[in-house]
Amino acid sequence: MTASLDTPAPTFPLREKVRPAFESGDPALRIVDLFSGCGGLTLGAAQAASAAGLALDVRLALDFEQSAVDVYKANFPQANAVVASVEDYFDGELDDELTEAELKTRKSVGTTHLLFGGPPCQGHSDLNNRTRRDDPKNKLYLKVARAARVLDPSIILIENVPTVRLDTAGVVQTTFDLLKKLDYKVATVTVGIHSLGVAQKRRRHVLLASKIKGLDPELVLKDLSSRTEDSTFDLEWAIGDLVGLVNPTGYDTPPKASPANIERMEYMQESGDKDLPNDLRPKCHQDGNHSYKSMYGRLSWNDPAQTITSGFGSIGQGRYMHPSALRALTAHEAARIQGFPDYFSFSSAAKRADLATMIGNAVPPALMREVGAAAIDSLALKPEPIGQLTFEPSRTGGELALAG
Known part of the structure; x- marks a missing residue:
């Protein structure tokens, strides 16, 4: 072994047993997590929000596996976490008008600051020799783009395996093009998770989109991908x-x-x-x-x-x-x-x-934690005035502001 076991973790100690009060703070960061699994991306957003003094408000989290949602609810008890397919809430095709179900989803979710998701990646994986690059599940990637059309979030993150770029249906490019049409700035990159503070050689493809004037996805992802690996994280x-x-x-x-x-x-x-x-x-x-x-x-x-x-x-x-x-x-x-x-x-x-x-x-929480730190700063959320209970979207200049 290389060091004493008493050496503290450089950031976000893994041995910490006391959960931060993620739901405490003012104002709240409102998120939607699609294909949520047990909550890796949500945990990263929660860590970023907590560091910024913000509360976490999970407006909607979806996964079709009961056991994963059970774990999610146990860790985020105030979240609106549901056992369901993403298609149940976002059932329209990419360029169609919003369906009745989608209009209902938009109304119930309300303002969304961060929309993110890690669609099933097995069909893109090099370990999958049977349906590699040509798996019907690969198109679930596009459901995050459809959700963006429905919810109009300020920031979007989609993560997957690096080989998602090679999908025969071109899901990354299709999503990229659609988000551009919806007036998002969009960028993609492959990131080494180890450089973000995880003891694992794992690489993930990230698509980041923003309607926030002060958030340039290309610069954020350039920073993430240029970080050097730290041997401390062994x-x-x-x-x-x-x-x-x-x-x-x-x-x-x-x-x-x-x-x-x-x-x-x-x-x-x-x-x-x-x-x-x-x-x-x-x-x-x-x-x-x-x-x-x-x-x-x-x-x-x-x-x-x-x-x-x-x-x-x-x-x-x-x-x-x-x-x-x-x-x-x-x-x-x-x-x-x-x-x-x-x-x-x-x-x-x-x-x-x-x-x-x-x-x-699961997606290592560090990915969303690091992206979330930049996103939260750019959102520039402010405490609500006394007597005002909810945020309403104002898109002047592309920035999110309180309704007055």
Whole structure:
């Protein structure tokens, strides 16, 4: 290990157990989170809002997985979080007039400062060999653009895997063009999450759009993408304190491994190797039959992890062997590596498979936290005058202002 385990985290300590009062502050940052999962993007927005002295007001959060919404509600109890498909609330085609359902959504949600979403990315992933680049779910990316037409938010963020740019239907370009027609400034970039303060080598494609006069998406994304990686954010920093827990329970429970994988981990621990030799791999992963070298690999305390997926509990799914223990990662460790502090509770997830899926599919909160910091500053929200309870949109010069 590279440093004392007592060394504090540089920013947003992962070991913090007391949840900030995200709903406290004046005024409120009003957000809509589509494909919300367990709430990674919302947590990032909450952290940014809290740092600016603003309250978080989740006007709408949508996901079709009950277990993910249960976790979301447990962590954001005042949020309007709903188990539903995004299409239930935004059911029109891109250029159509607003539907009855969409008019109802617009009325119930009201003014939206930030609209964001992480549409399903499996169809764009290089790990998906069956429907890569040509998956009907890929078009869900366009639903965020449709939601923008319905809600007219001040700022929009859409995140996905870098290969979303190669989608056969051209969803990124179509969304880019539509938002330009709606008078947004739009920019895209691929960002390394490690440089934002996450102990993980993960890259995400980001589309950022703004109607705020003082917010230039291109400059914001240029800043994000130009940040250098910080070696401080390694696995020791993220999970070093979780080694050797006595009688671990819940999401600290170690995953079980097959006898064959135990032998493979014993070899790597004794030899010090990070990669499993070819002759010790399953036959389907030998002799160039598999292109992913990290399969059955061991992590290092001095480095960030590879991209966390829902398979983090098995060394056969990637480089997920613990740096010093004979096991793969626990759910708690994977959540930390994704950037979820300990005050974020996953206890409502009853099934291990559901827990693995929502952690693996989550967007690291740091992405929205860093973008949110720039967005909130540009919004220049002001406390409401006494007796005025709600914000009303004023689009003079493209800036959001209080109705007087």
